[in-house]
Amino acid sequence: MPPGAPSQPGQPYHHGQQGLSNQPHHPGQPPQHAQPAQQAAAQQQPTPPAPLSDQARQSLVALQRLNAEIGKAVVGQQGAVTGLIIALVADGHALLEGPPGVAKTLLVRSLAASLDVEMARVQFTPDLMPADITGSLVWDAGTSTFEFRPGPVFTNLLLADEINRTPPKTQSALLEAMEEHQVSVDGQTRRLPEPFMVIATQNPIEHSGTYPLPEAQMDRFLLKIELPLPERDAEISILARHQEGFNPLSLSEAGLSAVASADDVLAARAAAEKIDVSPAVLAYIVDLVQATRHSSSLRLGVSPRGATALLRTSRVWAFLQGRSYVTPDDVKTMAISTLAHRVSLRAEADLEGITARAAIESILASVPVPR
Known part of the structure; x- marks a missing residue:
C-alpha cells in the first residue's frame, strides 16, 4: 500500500484526500456584498460552519507530527497509522487484524514511542486470567491487610497482543475498562488514567x-x-531499512521520540467534538445503520452504539482534512472500518461467500446520499 492510500471506501485513508497533510482545506466563505434577492435566499439557508480555530489547527499540526514520527518505523501501512490516530482522537479503541509479521505490534509500539504517555503490554495466552489484566488484592503481611495491586490496564495505551488467543472469559475482563474507563475489583471502582486506549491485535480466525x-x-x-x-x-x-541497520526492538535507535503529549490528544479531541454535522448528514448515518438491520445478508445489524461510533469517526476524519464540518463522503470513508466488525452474517450469506465488508459496501451503494 503506498503511503496515504488504502484504495477502497471505508478505509481510514484515500487517494486524493489530505488526511494528515500540512495544507488543510478551508471551507469557503459567503460573499461580503449580496443583492437583496440573494440576501433573502441566504436567510433561508443554514449558516455555514466557521473555519477551524487557531487552537484546532495547532492540534492538527501535532497530529501531523505524530503521523510523521510513526512513519520512521512503520512502512507501507499508512492507512493503519491514520486509523490508530483517528481512534485515539475519537476516544475509542482499535482492533488490528492481519497475518503474522505485518508490523501490528511495531505499529502500536511506535505510536507509544511517539507520544509522551505510558504504555503497557499484555500477551494474551490460553492460561491468562482476568486478574492478570485488571489487578487483584494481595495480602500484605506487614500491614495485615489486603492491598490492591493494579494490573497492566492502569496505563494510557494498553496493547492487548493476540487477544484472540485467550478464552472469552478473559477477553471480557476488558469490557468495563473499554466502555467506562474504570475497573471494579472487590466492590471498589477505580478510574483509569486519561487518555486511555486499548489497541488489540489478532491474527485471522482461520489460524489455529x-x-x-x-x-x-x-x-x-x-x-x-x-x-x-x-x-x-x-x-x-x-x-x-533493515539492511541499513534498522532494529525494530530499539525504536530510539530508529530516531523515534515523543513529539506529542496527552494534552495534545485531549486538545484534538475537543476540536473534533466541535466539528459541525448537519441534520442531513445525521440522517444519512441513521439510514446506513438502519439498512444493516434490514439487510438480507445480515443476522445482526449495527446498534445505536455503532451509529454514534460512525458519527465520531466521521468527525475526526473531517478534522484531519482541515474542515470544520462533516460531508457524506466522510461518512462513507469511515463506514466500513467502523461498522463491518459490528455485524453478523446470516448462515446462507456466509455459505455464498459474502463478507461483512461486502454487505456494508452494498449498503453504501444503495442508500441515497444527501446533496
Missing part, C-alpha cells in the same frame, strides 16, 4: 489456536483496521 471475539467485545472497538501484506515497493523499502 484462536478464539473469536464475542459480539459484545467487538462492539466496544471503535475501529477494526486490517493490515494487509505490503506491496512490492513498500517491502523493498522495509528490506532497505
